[in-house]
Amino acid sequence: MMDFLSDWLRNIIAVILLAVFVELLLPNKAMQRYARLVVGLFVLLTLMTPIFQLLQGDFEQKLETSFQNWSAESGQQDLKMPTLSEIRKEADELSSKRAADVEQLSKKVLEQDISRQVKESTGAETMDVQIIWKEQTENNPEVRSVVITLKPAQSDADSPAGSRQGSEGPVQPVQVDVNVEPVEAVTVNPSPDLPDGKEDGQAAEAWAPVSAVLDRQVRQLLQNVWGIAPELVIVRQPADAAGNY
């Protein structure tokens, strides 16, 4: 009991001393009135401590949670002024999004360009041009590889091996190499007048290599026009291409 009393007294004295000190610290009279109110409440709380503790055990805890609740609430009520880091983060997101957009756009344009250029200079129709960027965070992406899928219908006189002729239409004779499966090419479709012999799609998933000359031409072209190293370029065409026409 004595212990409790002395604790209480010491607390009161300490709080009152603190209050006096605060009054000294405050800059002007106008503020003092307001600060005095808060400090007075503290003194009141200290004076009432025994009653509080008698009635409800852990009142300091309660005060603490009340403060926390309040600060959390008022934090939510605060004007949502974005902090500098938030702004930075947002800017980063935006710029990365923009970079991705730019990459996408330039990829599309470049793909169309390559397709057009290849057609113009080599006469080979491209089915699909795929550019794969090197993954990097900087703004200027590098080309990791270019995959050019040629349309199967192409007139290419100098395919080296396993070439055979299929007539695409009445006008154009088409030659496509099929050295993926030379046996089948020979057995099933040896003659030019049986173009649809391989329609069963046995090699539908496979890619046939393109004739060396065309391949070299395309690579050369890419290097000349866009400065893409030849080893990055993959030229291919569907293996079952021959059968389609």
Next chain:
Amino acid sequence: MEIIQVVGIGLIATVLILVVREQKPVFAYLLAAFTGLFLFLFVIGKIESVIEVLEQLANKAGIPSIYLKTILKIIGIAYIAEFGAQIIRDAGLESVASKIEFAGKILILVMAVPIISVIVETVIGLLPSGGGSG
């Protein structure tokens, strides 16, 4: 003898401001504002040590830390509001300065809300046991 430095800075700034004010009132005001800011930051560093000692004393005396925190916040708000108001008052914009002071007062009052709520809750919690029968 930092007070000599402070007063010296103040005197020099005053003379400069008096000289400049005739030609360029805006520069004079800027000079005044920056002098004020410098002195404020200069002294804020000292206050830190005072606060540390206060915290130690409060710990020893058994004052709940939340009291001290709140009180220090109040002092901070009061000082900053007062300082800003004075700088603005230098420019002759009494109305803006008084609004800053008003904001400071409101913020100080907001500090009191949790305490009041706890007191009121407790008092209301007291009542039914006494007043329930009556």
